[in-house]
Amino acid sequence: MYFIGIDIGTTSVKIIATDETGNVIKTISKEYPIYFPEPLWSEQNPEDWWKQSKQGLLELLEGLDKKKVKAISFSGQMHGLVTLDESDDVIRPALLWNDQRTDKECEYLNKEIGQKTISSWTGNLALTGFTAPKVLWLRKHEPENFSKIKKIMLPKDYIAYKMSGVFATDVSDASGTLYMDVKNRKWSKDMLELLHIAENQLPKIYESFEPIGNIKSDLADELGINKDVKIVIGGGDQAVAAVGGGVVESGSCSISLGTSGVVFTSNENFFVDKNNSLHSFCHANGKYHLMGVTLAAASSLKWWVEEINKTKDFDGLLEESEDAKIDDSLFYLPYLMGERTPHNDPNCRGLFIGMNMTHERKNMTRAVLEGVAFSLRDTFEIMKKMSIEINSISINGGGSKSRLWCQIMADVLDVKVNKLNTNEGPAYGASILAAVGYGLFDSVEEACKKFIKVTEGIEPDQDNVNKYNDKYKKFVKIYPATKELFKEII
Numbered sequence: 001m002y003f004i005g006i007d008i009g010t011t012s013v014k015i016i017a018t019d020e021t022g023n024v025i026k027t028i029s030k031e032y033p034i035y036f037p038e039p040l041w042s043e044q045n046p047e048d049w050w051k052q053s054k055q056g057l058l059e060l061l062e063g064l065d066k067k068k069v070k071a072i073s074f075s076g077q078m079h080g081l082v083t084l085d086e087s088d089d090v091i092r093p094a095l096l097w098n099d100q101r102t103d104k105e106c107e108y109l110n111k112e113i114g115q116k117t118i119s120s121w122t123g124n125l126a127l128t129g130f131t132a133p134k135v136l137w138l139r140k141h142e143p144e145n146f147s148k149i150k151k152i153m154l155p156k157d158y159i160a161y162k163m164s165g166v167f168a169t170d171v172s173d174a175s176g177t178l179y180m181d182v183k184n185r186k187w188s189k190d191m192l193e194l195l196h197i198a199e200n201q202l203p204k205i206y207e208s209f210e211p212i213g214n215i216k217s218d219l220a221d222e223l224g225i226n227k228d229v230k231i232v233i234g235g236g237d238q239a240v241a242a243v244g245g246g247v248v249e250s251g252s253c254s255i256s257l258g259t260s261g262v263v264f265t266s267n268e269n270f271f272v273d274k275n276n277s278l279h280s281f282c283h284a285n286g287k288y289h290l291m292g293v294t295l296a297a298a299s300s301l302k303w304w305v306e307e308i309n310k311t312k313d314f315d316g317l318l319e320e321s322e323d324a325k326i327d328d329s330l331f332y333l334p335y336l337m338g339e340r341t342p343h344n345d346p347n348c349r350g351l352f353i354g355m356n357m358t359h360e361r362k363n364m365t366r367a368v369l370e371g372v373a374f375s376l377r378d379t380f381e382i383m384k385k386m387s388i389e390i391n392s393i394s395i396n397g398g399g400s401k402s403r404l405w406c407q408i409m410a411d412v413l414d415v416k417v418n419k420l421n422t423n424e425g426p427a428y429g430a431s432i433l434a435a436v437g438y439g440l441f442d443s444v445e446e447a448c449k450k451f452i453k454v455t456e457g458i459e460p461d462q463d464n465v466n467k468y469n470d471k472y473k474k475f476v477k478i479y480p481a482t483k484e485l486f487k488e489i490i
C-alpha cells in the first residue's frame with residue numbers, strides 16, 4: 001500500500017510516497033516562483049501550485065506500482081487568500097502568509113473592533129499574515145475582484161479541490177483565517193458578517209484526517225491510479241509537520257525551519273493566554289495547539305546564500321561557517337519581512353549589527369543561523385512563562401538539513417533536538433493523515449507511533465549554552481533600540 005503526502009510549501013511543492021510501515025518510498029520536489037510586486041507584498045499563482053503538483057505526481061508515480069496508491073492527503077502554507085469566480089477560475093494571485101500589506105486592516109480589527117472581541121470570536125488577534133485582513137484589503141482596494149468571488153479557499157484546499165472536485169477545508173488550516181471560531185471548530189458568524197462574506201462562499205470544515213471523497217475519475221486515468229483513491233483533506237503545514245514529527249501528545253514540541261520558523265506545542269484542550277501572544281489553533285489530530293512564528297527563518301539563509309553571496313551552494317557556506325566561533329558582538333535580526341512573534345510588527349526589518357574588521361563571511365553566515373535561533377527562542381521563552389515544560393523537540397523543514405543549524409538550535413534553546421527519518425515533516429505528516437483517512441489506523445496518535453523514527457538526538461553543549469544565554473540577553477535589546485528608527489527610515 002502507498003500513501004501520498006503533498007506539501008504546498010512556499011518555495012516548492014514536496015511530494016512523498018510512504019508504504020504502510022512509514023518507509024519513505026520516493027520523494028519529489030518542484031519549485032515555483034514567488035512574487036514581491038511591492039516591498040511588503042508577497043504573492044503566488046495558485047495555477048503554478050497545481051501545475052507543479054500534477055507534474056510532481058506524474059514523476060513520483062513513474063516506476064512505482066501505481067495500483068498500490070490508496071490515499072492522498074495535503075499540507076499547505078497557511079493563511080493564503082485564494083479566490084475563485086463563478087467559472088472556478090482564479091481571480092487574482094494569492095496573497096500569502098508573509099504578505100504585510102494589511103497593516104491598516106489589522107489596526108481596524110484590533111483597535112476599532114477591539115482585541116477582546118476579535119479574540120472572543122476567533123481565539124486569536126488580527127495579524128497581517130492572517131486571511132481575514134486580506135479579505136478586507138481586497139474589498140477596499142479591488143472591489144471589482146471582491147464582487148466576483150464565489151469561493152474563498154486556502155492554498156492546499158485549492159489543490160484538494162482540483163483533485164477531488166470537493167470544496168473543503170480542515171480545522172487546522174481554517175484556524176489561521178481569523179474567521180473561524182477555533183474553540184468550537186466552526187466558522188465565526190460574527191466575523192463573516194464583518195467581512196461581508198457568506199458561509200456558502202466558504203468550504204465545509206472537516207477534521208484534518210477525514211476523507212472528503214475520491215480522486216476525480218479523469219485525473220485518476222491521467223495519473224494511472226485507481227479511481228477509488230481517497231482524498232483526505234490534510235491541514236495547515238505547521239500542524240501537519242507536527243504530525244510528521246510525532247508532536248501529537250499534550251506538551252510535545254517541534255520546530256520548523258522552513259521559509260518561516262515555528263515553535264509548535266500540542267495541547268489537549270483549547271487555550272489562550274491573556275495576551276494572545278501565541279497562535280491558538282486546532283491541531284490536525286482532533287485536539288489543539290499553540291505556536292509562535294518568525295517570518296524569515298530558512299528564507300533568511302536563502303537570502304544570504306542566493307541573493308547576497310550569489311551562489312546555490314548552501315552546504316559550502318554552511319561548512320565554512322562551522323569554523324566561526326560564537327561571537328557575542330555580531331548579531332543578525334531576521335526581520336526581512338517584518339516580524340510576527342513576539343513583536344507583531346510589519347515595519348521592522350533585517351539587521352546585521354556589530355561588524356568589525358575581523359569579521360569574514362563565515363562569521364556573518366553563523367550570525368544568520370544564530371539570529372533565527374534567537375528569534376525562535378523568543379517564542380520558547382513565552383512558552384516557558386506559560387509553564388509549558390519542554391524536554392525535547394523534533395525538528396523539520398529545509399533548514400534542518402544542516403547539522404550545524406540543528407546543533408545551534410539545541411544550544412540556543414538548551415534542549416535536546418531530535419532529527420527524524422525525514423526532513424520533509426509536512427509532506428510526511430500528510431502521508432500519515434492519508435493513512436489514517438484510509439482507515440489503516442484508528443487515530444493520528446496510533447499512526448505516529450508506527451510511522452515515526454528518531455534517527456539522531458542532538459544534545460546541547462553546555463559550554464555553548466552558557467555563551468548563548470549571555471548572547472541572547474544582548475539580542476533582545478536590539479529590537480527595542482531600533483524599533484522607532486524603522487518607522488522613520490522605511
Ligand SMILES: Nc1ncnc2c1ncn2[C@@H]1O[C@H](COP(=O)(O)OP(=O)(O)O)[C@@H](O)[C@H]1O
Pocket residue numbers: 008009010011012257258259260298299301302314315318396397398399400401402
Ligand atoms: N543544504 C541546506 N542546508 C540548510 N538549509 C537549506 C539547505 N538547502 C536548502 N535549505 C533551506 O531550505 C529552505 C526551504 O525549506 P522548506 O522546508 O522546503 O520550505 P517551504 O516549505 O517554506 O518551501 C530554503 O529557504 C533554504 O534556505
Ligand SMILES: O=C(CO)[C@@H](O)[C@H](O)COP(=O)(O)O
Pocket residue numbers: 009010011076077078079097098129176237238258259260261262293
Ligand atoms: O504563516 C505561517 C504559519 O502561521 C507559515 O508557517 C506558513 O504556513 C508557511 O510555512 P512554510 O512555507 O515556512 O512551511
